[in-house]
Structure formats: structure tokens, C-alpha cells
Amino acid sequence: MSTWKQKRFWKQVSVAESQGRFAIELDGRRVKTPAKVDLLLPTRAMAEAIAVEWEAQVDAVNPHTMPCTRSANAALDKVQMQHSEVADMLAEYGDSDLLCYRADSPVELVQRQSEQWDPALDWAASELNVRLQTRRGIQHQPQDVEALQSLRDRVQALSDFQLAAFHDLVGMSGSLILGFAAAAGWRSPAEIWTLSRLDESWQEEQWGPDEEAQAEAEIKRQAFLHAKRFYDFC
Incomplete structure (x- = not known):
């Protein structure tokens, strides 16, 4: 090498x-x-x-x-060449959004998900004019086609540089709605990242932290925070 x-x-x-x-x-x-x-x-x-x-x-x-140089390179060398494909890939997160799949039990986790995730879905309904529906369990249930198309149109409308940053906001959080919320400044990027880690935080409370998992999560957190910074530069 x-x-x-x-x-x-x-x-x-x-x-x-x-x-x-x-x-x-x-x-x-x-x-x-x-x-x-x-x-x-x-x-x-x-x-x-x-x-x-x-x-x-x-x-x-x-x-x-x-990191900013790398993100700009990605916007010009990758996203610019396949903008529509990248946008469609990210828009697909809306049909299986992290915020929409809720636990059946225990009641404490169910309540925490509702208290912390419902405000983000409410924000999307108000600011994006899209109301995604929640489900119990992990079995996939499609969202409304018109709602998904509206979200897709918004992603497609992003510039190459915005889309390069949005790619990490969505991919790192696992949520199209949290990606939009971070881009719009609904809450601080650190707060939004914490929302995306709700289930992992719950598991750590029950079983204790895993050092390797925590190290990997910190790498992703830094990438998420950078993506928001780069998006704001756009």
C-alpha cells in the first residue's frame, strides 16, 4: 500500500x-x-x-x-453527476422514517418516544405540510403517496451543495423528517442528533454503555454536526 x-x-x-x-x-x-x-x-x-x-x-x-473540502468535493464530483438519483434515495427514508416506528412496550419507552418524537412530526405537519403516520412495531406500512411525493419534491429542489450535506443529515439520523428539521434550524443540531439516538440511549440505560458502540456513535455525531454546518454555508 x-x-x-x-x-x-x-x-x-x-x-x-x-x-x-x-x-x-x-x-x-x-x-x-x-x-x-x-x-x-x-x-x-x-x-x-x-x-x-x-x-x-x-x-x-x-x-x-x-471536512468542508471533502463535502464540497462530494457535491461537485458525485452529487452534481447524479442529483436526481441521490435525492430519490434520500426521499425514500420518508416511507420508513425512524420517527414513525414506535415500540409496543415497555410503557416508559412508548411514552418517551411520543414525548420526544411527536413534536418533530408536528413541526413537519406545520412547516412541510406533511403529516406522517406512526406505527407500532417494526413491520413496514407505507405512508400516504401524496405526502411522500411532496417530501420528494422538496429534496429534489435542494442544490448540489445542500444535497451533499442533507445526505449526511438524513443518513446519520435515519430520518428524513429530522434531516429537514436540522436543515431548517428547528432545534440545535446537537438536540436533533440526541432525538435520533433515543432508542440507543434507552438500551444503554437498561444494559449499560458499550464503548465500541459509543465510539462509533461519536464519529457519526461529529459527521452530523459538520453536515449541518456545511448546509448552513450553502
Whole structure:
């Protein structure tokens, strides 16, 4: 396996406006994506955040310390090429949304799910004009076709950069509704992440924490928080 890493070759990082978009320049040379597309960004705030990441590189370039750069690369190299397919894939979460599948027992868990998840469904009914129905148990029961189409249209309307962030908001939480709620700022991203972990938190209370599971959950939490930050940059 190759251990080669790109070395820092530049002295100055700058942001340059170009046709209503913003480019990152290293000593006057534009940064490109891995697919060799110019890294042209929709907002100055996003460009400045990415410029900070490039400036922070010392000797070898470490992509793991450049989350905004990675998300922008994904928007241009992946989402832009298959926007409709990605949007449809995420919209499918609405038909099996985490918030809609409720426990039969114990009563304490049933009550907690209702108290913490119902407000998110109420928010969706008010702000998205879609009311998803809850079910008991894990057996799939389809949601209303018109409601799902309305949600699909909203996902399809997102820009490539928004969709790149929305992908992680939905995928990490397991909920299309929580993805929309996070994007809209219904509650803080940390609060919304906690809502998505309600069942796991319950299990930890009953059986005790699992260190490996907690470490994996923390990685996902950080990715979720980053996705919200990147979405706001859009």
C-alpha cells in the first residue's frame, strides 16, 4: 500500500470570486476536486471555511482534517453527476422514517418516544405540510403517496451543495423528517442528533454503555454536526 502523501507546496491561500462563485487559490493557482473540476463554491462563507482548512495544513495534506473540502468535493464530483438519483434515495427514508416506528412496550419507552418524537412530526405537519403516520412495531406500512411525493419534491429542489450535506443529515439520523428539521434550524443540531439516538440511549440505560458502540456513535455525531454546518454555508 502506498504511503505517499501530497506535501504542502503553497505559501498563500486566498479566496477569489469568479462568475458569482468563489474559488480557492494556492499561490494564485485554483484548487480542483479529485475529478479535476474547479472547486467553485456557492458562498464566500463556505469558501472562507475551506480556505482555513487549506491554510491549516502543515507538512503533508491530511484530508481527514478538511471536512468542508471533502463535502464540497462530494457535491461537485458525485452529487452534481447524479442529483436526481441521490435525492430519490434520500426521499425514500420518508416511507420508513425512524420517527414513525414506535415500540409496543415497555410503557416508559412508548411514552418517551411520543414525548420526544411527536413534536418533530408536528413541526413537519406545520412547516412541510406533511403529516406522517406512526406505527407500532417494526413491520413496514407505507405512508400516504401524496405526502411522500411532496417530501420528494422538496429534496429534489435542494442544490448540489445542500444535497451533499442533507445526505449526511438524513443518513446519520435515519430520518428524513429530522434531516429537514436540522436543515431548517428547528432545534440545535446537537438536540436533533440526541432525538435520533433515543432508542440507543434507552438500551444503554437498561444494559449499560458499550464503548465500541459509543465510539462509533461519536464519529457519526461529529459527521452530523459538520453536515449541518456545511448546509448552513450553502
